Amino acid sequence: MALMGFDVARWRPGPLLPGSDARDGSLIFVVAVLTFLAVATAITGLAADRAARGWTAQLNHSATVVVRPSAGETPDGAAAKAADALAGVKGVAEARALEKEKAEALLKPWLGDTSILADLPVPRLVTLDLDPKAPASLASLTAKLKEQGIDATVDDHRLWIADIERGARVARWSMLGVFVLISAAAAAVIAFATRAGLAARRDVVEVLHLSGASSGFTAGLFQWRFARMAALAGLFGGAGAAILGALARMAGGGAGLTPVLPVAWIDLAAAIPAPFVAAIVAALAARAAALSLVREMA
Amino acid sequence: MRYGRAPEVLNNINFQLMPGSFHFVTGASGAGKSSLLKMIYLAHRASRGRVSLFGRDISTVPGRDLPFLRRRIGVVFQEFRLLDHLSAFDNVALPLRIAGKKANDYRQDVAELLRWVGLGERMQAEPPTLSGGEKQRLAIARAVINRPDVLLADEPTGNVDPAMSLRILRLFVELNRMGTTILIASHDEDLVANSGRPVLHLDSGRLIALGDAQGNLHGEAG
Numbered sequence: 001m002a003l004m005g006f007d008v009a010r011w012r013p014g015p016l017l018p019g020s021d022a023r024d025g026s027l028i029f030v031v032a033v034l035t036f037l038a039v040a041t042a043i044t045g046l047a048a049d050r051a052a053r054g055w056t057a058q059l060n061h062s063a064t065v066v067v068r069p070s071a072g073e074t075p076d077g078a079a080a081k082a083a084d085a086l087a088g089v090k091g092v093a094e095a096r097a098l099e100k101e102k103a104e105a106l107l108k109p110w111l112g113d114t115s116i117l118a119d120l121p122v123p124r125l126v127t128l129d130l131d132p133k134a135p136a137s138l139a140s141l142t143a144k145l146k147e148q149g150i151d152a153t154v155d156d157h158r159l160w161i162a163d164i165e166r167g168a169r170v171a172r173w174s175m176l177g178v179f180v181l182i183s184a185a186a187a188a189v190i191a192f193a194t195r196a197g198l199a200a201r202r203d204v205v206e207v208l209h210l211s212g213a214s215s216g217f218t219a220g221l222f223q224w225r226f227a228r229m230a231a232l233a234g235l236f237g238g239a240g241a242a243i244l245g246a247l248a249r250m251a252g253g254g255a256g257l258t259p260v261l262p263v264a265w266i267d268l269a270a271a272i273p274a275p276f277v278a279a280i281v282a283a284l285a286a287r288a289a290a291l292s293l294v295r296e297m298a
Numbered sequence: 299m300r301y302g303r304a305p306e307v308l309n310n311i312n313f314q315l316m317p318g319s320f321h322f323v324t325g326a327s328g329a330g331k332s333s334l335l336k337m338i339y340l341a342h343r344a345s346r347g348r349v350s351l352f353g354r355d356i357s358t359v360p361g362r363d364l365p366f367l368r369r370r371i372g373v374v375f376q377e378f379r380l381l382d383h384l385s386a387f388d389n390v391a392l393p394l395r396i397a398g399k400k401a402n403d404y405r406q407d408v409a410e411l412l413r414w415v416g417l418g419e420r421m422q423a424e425p426p427t428l429s430g431g432e433k434q435r436l437a438i439a440r441a442v443i444n445r446p447d448v449l450l451a452d453e454p455t456g457n458v459d460p461a462m463s464l465r466i467l468r469l470f471v472e473l474n475r476m477g478t479t480i481l482i483a484s485h486d487e488d489l490v491a492n493s494g495r496p497v498l499h500l501d502s503g504r505l506i507a508l509g510d511a512q513g514n515l516h517g518e519a520g
């Protein structure tokens with residue numbers, strides 16, 4: 001039999017753990033999928049949060065005043081008077097009386113033919129842009145109108161804002177809940193697979209143990225092996241979710257998804273910790289499993 | 299000692315091996331030879347009684363010190379327990395790596411020992427490709443490479459021819475001369491007789507001392 005030359009001087013120690021087996025492939029797949037779901041949830045959550053913030057900011061910085069003309073006044077005259085009065089209130093950036101046409105246009109969707117309104121004293125609207133830094137309060141606006149003897153109601157969108165904020169809160173907590181659940185599932189899968197992987201190499205662990213390897217030494221071998229595997233899976237899953245987020249960002253420019261789910265490029269950074277977190281979870285699970293296996297042998 | 303909840307497989311065992319001594323353990327199959335060795339190489343605890351190693355009562359040794367005791371014991375397992383994914387060379391180097399030695403300090407020793415046990419041409423072979431006798435010689439090489447203070451060998455000549463068996467005995471004698479305490483479990487009556495060494499005879503888990511072993515017997519374990 002021909003012998004391959006073996007050069008003792010060039011020998012390098014081989015890996016103490018056997019190479020990867022079929023199980024490793026499915027572990028990487030499952031962890032990658034779970035990481036993908038976790039990161040996608042995080043990106044969606046961040047975008048939803050941004051959407052809610054945007055809406056409340058818009059509503060916070062504006063108010064609508066419904067002006068009812070008193071006897072002897074034209075609706076437009078009353079609106080103009082109210083706009084003038086409100087423009088002087090501190091915290092109001094701009095006050096505009098909506099013209100008749102605009103007011104009617106707002107009613108059209110509900111009434112259809114607005115010609116019937118011609119003779120009716122249709123209330124006029126005054127829209128206010130508030131100073132975003134120190135918006136005028138509802139009370140100060142109402143007081144000013146009263147002082148000027150104008151019959152009007154101010155709507156500072158408080159009800160809407162409260163609704164949106166409540167909705168955003170629910171969305172935020174449920175996203176967080178889903179994220180935590182998926183992450184916990186990923187961690188459990190990693191821990192489970194690590195345990196199975198270790199049990200399959202029990203014979204190796206036993207030989208190392210009986211040859212005087214400390215439990216920390218043996219645990220370290222498995223720790224690194226599984227950390228590397230989970231990092232790879234986390235990289236795949238995180239990158240997949242980031243690519244999906246990038247597609248949503250590019251597809252949604254202006255219209256489409258953007259107003260509902262305004263994904264920002266920065267949100268994609270949620271994928272960055274994925275490989276590291278997966279690796280840390282795997283390392284801890286592998287360490288715990290290896291230590292308990294070695295403890296069984298002692 | 300006992301396995302799980304099964305009845306005790308060893309009892310009434312009471313002996314002491316002096317440092318530098320050389321004993322055989324004999325007995326019928328199932329008498330408890332391997333079990334006795336397992337207790338000494340710290341793979342199994344005694345269910346009662348006391349086991350002392352290197353002057354220390356094992357039950358009082360803290361867990362973190364046990365690996366260091368194990369490194370002073372070389373074991374030839376009855377079923378070899380070679381690592382199938384590693385080459386013969388790597389298998390022999392294993393105890394040295396675990397002990398934290400540097401490859402450059404031991405690679406020539408490993409090669410020399412492999413040549414000595416007749417595996418000079420099979421250094422790169424993985425254990426599954428070796429014959430029974432080759433595996434046995436590899437297991438012996440791994441057990442002695444780190445110059446253990448105590449060598450425990452379970453049927454170390456069960457798979458080799460008489461010539462190789464004598465050669466292995468000579469290796470053990472050589473190690474013993476350099477100070478290694480040796481305990482060999484064996485069925486090989488010729489080998490035991492040839493060696494002229496004292497014999498601990500087990501009968502159904504009980505120790506019946508034979509030959510000139512009496513002088514050294516002390517201590518107890520169950």
Ligand SMILES: Nc1ncnc2c1ncn2[C@@H]1O[C@H](COP(=O)(O)OP(=O)(O)OP(=O)(O)O)[C@@H](O)[C@H]1O
Nearest residue numbers: 301304307325326327328329330331332333334376
């Ligand atoms: N892992 C185990 N679990 C349960 N019982 C065991 C185990 N190993 C050995 N035994 C039992 O312990 C007793 C002693 O076995 P042991 O292996 O020590 O015998 P032995 O003298 O080495 O035999 P042999 O010459 O066949 O190797 C036997 O009755 C055996 O069935």
Ligand SMILES: [Mg+2]
Nearest residue numbers: 331332376452
């Ligand atoms: Mg046996």
